[in-house]
Amino acid sequence: MQERYEPAAVERAAQDYWDSQGTFVAREQAGRGKYYCLSMFPYPSGRLHMGHVRNYTIGDVLARFMRMQGLNVLQPMGWDAFGLPAENAAMANGVPPARWTRENIAYMKRQLQALGFGLDWTRELATCDPEYYRWNQWLFLALLERGIAYKKTGVVNWDPVDQTVLANEQVIDGRGWRTGAPVEKREIPMYYLRITAYSEELLDALDGLHDWPERVRTMQANWIGRSEGCEVSFPYADDIQAALEQGALAPPGAVAGGVAQALAALQRDGTLKVFTTRVDTLFGVTFAAVSAEHPLAALASVGNPQLAAFVEECRRGSTMEADVATMEKRGLATGLHVLHPLSGAPIEVWVANYVLMSYGEGAVMGVPAHDERDLEFARRHGIAVRTVVRPALASWEQVGAAWLPEYAAHGITINSGEFSGLEFDAAVAAISGALEQRGLGRKRVQWRLRDWGISRQRYWGCPIPLIHCAACGEVPVPEADLPVRLPEDLVPDGSGNPLEKCAAFLHVACPRCGRAARRETDTMDTFVDSSWYFLRFASADQRAAPVDERVQYWLPVDQYIGGIEHAILHLLYSRFWTRAMRDLGLVKLAEPFGKLLTQGMVLNQIYYRQPAAGRRVYFNPAEVEVHFDADGKRTGAILTGDGQAVEIGGLGTMSKSKNNGVDPQSMVEKYGADTARLFMMFASPPEQTLEWSEEGVQGQFRFLRRLWKAVYEHVVAGPVSAHQGLVSIAADAALGAAGAALRRQAHHTLERVTDDIARRRVFNTAIAASMELLNAVTRYQEPGPMARAVRHEAFEIIVLCLSPMVPHISHELWYALGHEQALIDATWPRPDQHALAQDTVELIVQVNGKLRARVQVATGADEASARAAAMADATVRRFVGDAPPRRVVYVPGKLLNIVV
RNA sequence: GCGAAAGUGGCGGAACUGGUAGACGCGCUGGCCUUAGGAGCCAGUGGGGCAACCCGUAAGAGUUCGAGUCUCUUCUUUCGCACCA
Numbered sequence: 001m002q003e004r005y006e007p008a009a010v011e012r013a014a015q016d017y018w019d020s021q022g023t024f025v026a027r028e029q030a031g032r033g034k035y036y037c038l039s040m041f042p043y044p045s046g047r048l049h050m051g052h053v054r055n056y057t058i059g060d061v062l063a064r065f066m067r068m069q070g071l072n073v074l075q076p077m078g079w080d081a082f083g084l085p086a087e088n089a090a091m092a093n094g095v096p097p098a099r100w101t102r103e104n105i106a107y108m109k110r111q112l113q114a115l116g117f118g119l120d121w122t123r124e125l126a127t128c129d130p131e132y133y134r135w136n137q138w139l140f141l142a143l144l145e146r147g148i149a150y151k152k153t154g155v156v157n158w159d160p161v162d163q164t165v166l167a168n169e170q171v172i173d174g175r176g177w178r179t180g181a182p183v184e185k186r187e188i189p190m191y192y193l194r195i196t197a198y199s200e201e202l203l204d205a206l207d208g209l210h211d212w213p214e215r216v217r218t219m220q221a222n223w224i225g226r227s228e229g230c231e232v233s234f235p236y237a238d239d240i241q242a243a244l245e246q247g248a249l250a251p252p253g254a255v256a257g258g259v260a261q262a263l264a265a266l267q268r269d270g271t272l273k274v275f276t277t278r279v280d281t282l283f284g285v286t287f288a289a290v291s292a293e294h295p296l297a298a299l300a301s302v303g304n305p306q307l308a309a310f311v312e313e314c315r316r317g318s319t320m321e322a323d324v325a326t327m328e329k330r331g332l333a334t335g336l337h338v339l340h341p342l343s344g345a346p347i348e349v350w351v352a353n354y355v356l357m358s359y360g361e362g363a364v365m366g367v368p369a370h371d372e373r374d375l376e377f378a379r380r381h382g383i384a385v386r387t388v389v390r391p392a393l394a395s396w397e398q399v400g401a402a403w404l405p406e407y408a409a410h411g412i413t414i415n416s417g418e419f420s421g422l423e424f425d426a427a428v429a430a431i432s433g434a435l436e437q438r439g440l441g442r443k444r445v446q447w448r449l450r451d452w453g454i455s456r457q458r459y460w461g462c463p464i465p466l467i468h469c470a471a472c473g474e475v476p477v478p479e480a481d482l483p484v485r486l487p488e489d490l491v492p493d494g495s496g497n498p499l500e501k502c503a504a505f506l507h508v509a510c511p512r513c514g515r516a517a518r519r520e521t522d523t524m525d526t527f528v529d530s531s532w533y534f535l536r537f538a539s540a541d542q543r544a545a546p547v548d549e550r551v552q553y554w555l556p557v558d559q560y561i562g563g564i565e566h567a568i569l570h571l572l573y574s575r576f577w578t579r580a581m582r583d584l585g586l587v588k589l590a591e592p593f594g595k596l597l598t599q600g601m602v603l604n605q606i607y608y609r610q611p612a613a614g615r616r617v618y619f620n621p622a623e624v625e626v627h628f629d630a631d632g633k634r635t636g637a638i639l640t641g642d643g644q645a646v647e648i649g650g651l652g653t654m655s656k657s658k659n660n661g662v663d664p665q666s667m668v669e670k671y672g673a674d675t676a677r678l679f680m681m682f683a684s685p686p687e688q689t690l691e692w693s694e695e696g697v698q699g700q701f702r703f704l705r706r707l708w709k710a711v712y713e714h715v716v717a718g719p720v721s722a723h724q725g726l727v728s729i730a731a732d733a734a735l736g737a738a739g740a741a742l743r744r745q746a747h748h749t750l751e752r753v754t755d756d757i758a759r760r761r762v763f764n765t766a767i768a769a770s771m772e773l774l775n776a777v778t779r780y781q782e783p784g785p786m787a788r789a790v791r792h793e794a795f796e797i798i799v800l801c802l803s804p805m806v807p808h809i810s811h812e813l814w815y816a817l818g819h820e821q822a823l824i825d826a827t828w829p830r831p832d833q834h835a836l837a838q839d840t841v842e843l844i845v846q847v848n849g850k851l852r853a854r855v856q857v858a859t860g861a862d863e864a865s866a867r868a869a870a871m872a873d874a875t876v877r878r879f880v881g882d883a884p885p886r887r888v889v890y891v892p893g894k895l896l897n898i899v900v
Numbered sequence: 901g902c903g904a905a906a907g908u909g910g911c912g913g914a915a916c917u918g919g920u921a922g923a924c925g926c927g928c929u930g931g932c933c934u935u936a937g938g939a940g941c942c943a944g945u946g947g948g949g950c951a952a953c954c955c956g957u958a959a960g961a962g963u964u965c966g967a968g969u970c971u972c973u974u975c976u977u978u979c980g981c982a983c984c985a
Contacts, residue, residue, distance in 0.1 A: 157983075165983080219979095223980090319982095322901075325901040326901050354901090458983085526983095600978090601979080603978095628927060632927045633927090634910070682912090682924085693911080695925095696926055702940095755916090759916090765916095765923085769923090844919075850966090886965085894919065899966090
């Protein structure tokens with residue numbers, strides 16, 4: 001063993017050893033317990049970022065720990081390789097997305113290897129490989145055949161200048177990111193997956209996901225959004241009937257296409273349908289509101305230029321729900337009416353920009369007295385407010401001008417004709433019963449979840465395997481012709497999908513009739529790619545099918561690790577897709593992920609200067625020097641380049657725009673992979689945000705160097721051999737008080753670290769405990785062979801406990817401590833109960849809940865002896881006084897509280 | 901706007917099941933040492949008093965013998981909102 005810790009050499013040696021042994025190549029072994037440990041695969045953006053390092057270190061710590069627990073571990077890795085950034089890079093540099101992506105993959109793979117992750121690279125996959133995406137296509141056609149995939153129109157962001165569909169990310173403040181033109185909504189045909197058919201199952205099964213974070217389950221449940229309520233039909237009044245008849249009588253061609261469609265839809269429906277969870281307030285309805293895309297809005301716009309302009313205005317702006325929800329709530333009356341389904345009173349229909357066509361029926365009933373948004377709308381437009389519910393303890397007769405939350409509370413119906421005087425459940429039952437009798441309503445369940453639109457008008461994605469034939473319609477690509485290969489040499493220019501201009505791709509013979517036909521140019525949402533990759537890893541080399549029986553062995557994933565930002569979409573789509581594959585008979589499981597760990601974001605300081613004119617200039621923290629005063633408080637920061645001050649802008653997630661990213665590569669080159677891994681695990685618990693700190697990294701490097709030096713000094717002080725420590729110390733050996741205390745601490749550390757990793761999934765405290773043990777063992781200076789054995793055992797425990805986090809240095813130190821077997825193949829030991837035993841324990845003594853003393857009592861002491869020990873303390877006696885205590889609370893082994 | 905979570909020293913964090921607030925590390929202060937290294941070692945470090953003790957976990961209330969932890973209200977920050985991945 002050499003005296004100096006040189007991470008580069010240590011890490012190369014350890015990695016060479018694992019590679020040469022094929023240590024991390026996983027093989028199915030019937031009857032042996034398996035552990036499938038999966039971290040979310042990266043998008044190959046160019047270089048690893050700190051979030052990746054964090055994510056994959058967590059996964060690797062668990063994988064290595066479970067391996068040492070004796071499990072057959074699979075930890076695979078792949079690439080989420082399709083997506084928008086490759087097209088943006090292509091536009092910026094003129095390099096085809098395929099080349100850019102593959103070069104990034106090669107670079108990032110080397111980075112992952114340098115970090116020493118125990119990955120099974122024989123199962124590597126990239127979603128842009130035809131061998132992978134052919135099965136996307138195959139599965140899509142199977143879903144299409146089963147009716148789970150289907151076609152309908154959907155709304156997209158449209159850039160009228162570039163004549164192209166924009167992703168939400170490409171819409172900045174309602175304008176196209178390249179052209180600056182106001183974005184419009186546009187309806188186009190798309191393919192959808194019927195995830196809503198699984199709403200109930202996806203919701204109910206959340207209860208069984210005990211090892212998922214509570215907050216993720218709550219978010220998914222709210223996203224699926226089950227609400228029980230009533231569908232209510234409002235018959236058309238004479239004015240709508242007249243408009244419909246007039247439209248129907250008009251000569252063909254006299255009405256525009258959109259209006260003709262609207263007429264047909266309205267005639268088909270026959271009534272205005274709304275969904276409500278508060279049918280008990282039906283008699284409080286004073287208006288109805290429809291979305292601007294609702295057919296009734298189109299009908300009312302005919303001959304009403306003001307309304308037509310408003311409807312047109314609503315078409316502008318993005319499709320993002322957050323934008324829709326925060327914009328000013330506006331509306332305009334249509335002049336048309338529907339009839340109250342029970343009273344027959346006419347109700348005016350309004351067009352409102354806050355009604356979403358995609359939720360419910362695209363129309364709502366307006367009850368200003370008992371709904372906050374409706375009240376705001378009614379007050380602004382002078383619509384009547386009719387109070388129809390009064391809570392049992394309400395102090396008001398009629399709702400006031402300003403909204404109060406109790407207006408929405410359940411209560412007793414009033415002003416509701418024969419339905420007055422009923423409490424909520426009875427009112428709902430009576431009113432929905434009456435509606436059902438008239439054929440104007442029924443109770444039903446409404447879901448917030450919408451079907452999943454997977455069509456993307458983009459190049460760098462998996463082609464949707466369909467052919468459009470003038471004679472045969474939409475024809476699936478025959479299985480023998482799969483995969484439909486994406487041409488890899490195109491470079492997008494921002495004006496639409498380049499596939500539409502690629503003759504070689506576009507023109508194809510119809511598989512049915514052989515005549516000239518046109519390929520579908522839309523590609524699939526990249527969430528499709530990531531919805532089943534975890535299944536493919538189990539059978540990555542299977543050429544004849546997407547998955548095979550090996551899925552049975554490896555799945556479900558035992559531990560899934562990824563960013564909290566995926567809490568809803570990716571995880572829900574994966575749960576759905578797995579069920580869809582189950583219903584295709586391809587797999588037997590429904591839930592793909594057993595345990596879920598959602599890691600927090602990586603943050604860093606933001607430094608900037610604000611010029612007198614123009615935009616802020618951001619400086620990377622690596623170029624900034626921070627200054628502290630004598631109390632350790634931060635006083636300011638300067639740019640090392642010019643020595644001038646920079647502003648401190650607080651913390652933010654590492655990003656290009658704030659220039660506060662730190663390249664993991666520089667950290668690995670400077671300090672080694674072990675320091676990088678150790679810092680990421682030590683700086684905060686995995687589920688919380690992590691703040692980058694260069695000083696913190698240095699601290700971890702110093703710790704590793706101290707550990708190396710301590711082991712070196714131990715090793716050179718005398719002969720070492722395996723089994724010198726853990727098993728050689730006789731249970732009743734005379735160790736002396738200090739030796740026994742160190743042994744107890746060592747085994748207590750082992751116990752804590754095991755629990756921290758296996759049960760609590762926190763690593764910062766496991767590392768802290770190991771640091772404490774190193775501090776203790778370096779303080780322990782007893783001479784003699786017995787003391788040497790105690791030290792040796794403590795060192796072994798430190799190296800073992802840290803090994804999942806810092807596998808390279810541990811690999812080396814384990815050999816130095818005399819072992820012949822590699823550490824990765826060692827078994828995780830159990831703490832020695834005998835070493836843990838104690839004769840006395842410290843008892844906290846409180847008087848009136850305030851700490852007054854600590855006393856030593858025998859382990860298992862009863863209350864009387866604990867009280868006696870406490871009263872022997874002068875401070876305790878002083879605070880207790882002469883009067884007998886009013887109450888005494890005794891928690892054995894912990895605390896005694898005397899209440900006076 | 902809606903949904904979810906989090907606020908503890910100068911900083912990151914610890915306190916797991918309601919029972920010692922501040923483990924471990926960073927930063928800072930003082931000292932020692934030297935082969936002057938992105939070193940190492942020793943001591944100190946929540947605030948007040950510098951003693952006894954008192955006060956302290958975003959703010960305010962409540963439950964309890966006892967609250968950082970449970971309940972309610974408010975404030976702030978972070979994540980998601982269906983075409984970023």
